[in-house]
Amino acid sequence: MLPAREEILRSAIFKTSRSGGKGGQNVNKVSSKVELVFNIETFAYFTDEEKVLLKEKLQHRLDSEGLLHIVAQEDRSQLLNKERTIAKLIDLLKKALIVQKKRKPTKIPKGIIEKRLKNKxxxxxxxxxxxxxxxD
Incomplete structure (x- = not known):
């Protein structure tokens, strides 16, 4: 179960800077690039097992301090980029918390084996x- 969006916003840190790309003069004067920094360890909503699972699945996205960084600079608006980072974070957390079911190996039915041998x-x-x- 994922926490509410407001709870995530309380524990996330947002950094803004100037982004590259389209926008002309707008790019040079407006800080529209948004970076969301999220600390999984200090977020109280997750249990210890969920934190371990998140760290394991997102280890390639964490920095040396265990912080998750998400950047958005696609839009010309800082607000839209902020919304994108939040959406990306929620999507990442959702995917990382899914535990895959263990596969149960099954036997090949005798009828199918006999059919294959008959065809051969x-x-x-x-x-x-x-x-x-x-x-001869």
């Missing part, structure tokens, strides 16, 4: 009948 025998007989007879 039919094919072998068909090919055998195409050969020239031996002169």
């Amino acid at each position: 025998a039919v094919t072998a007989n068909r090919k055998e009948s195409r050969k020239k007879p031996s002169i």
Whole structure:
């Protein structure tokens, strides 16, 4: 179960800076790039097991201090970029908290094995009948 958006916003830190790309003069004067910094360890909503799971699944996205950084600079508006970072964070947390079910190995049914062997025998007989007879 994911925490409410407001709880995530309380514990997240937002940093803004000037972004590159389209925008002309707007790019040079407006800080529209938004970086969201989220600390999984200090976020009280998750249990210890969930924190371990999140750290394990998101380890390639965490920095040396265990902080999760998400950056958005696609839009020209700081507000839209902030919304994008929040959406990305929620999506990441959702995907990381999914525990995959363990696969139960199953046996191949006897009927299917017999059917395969029967088809092999039919094919072998068909090919055998195409050969020239031996002169023994």
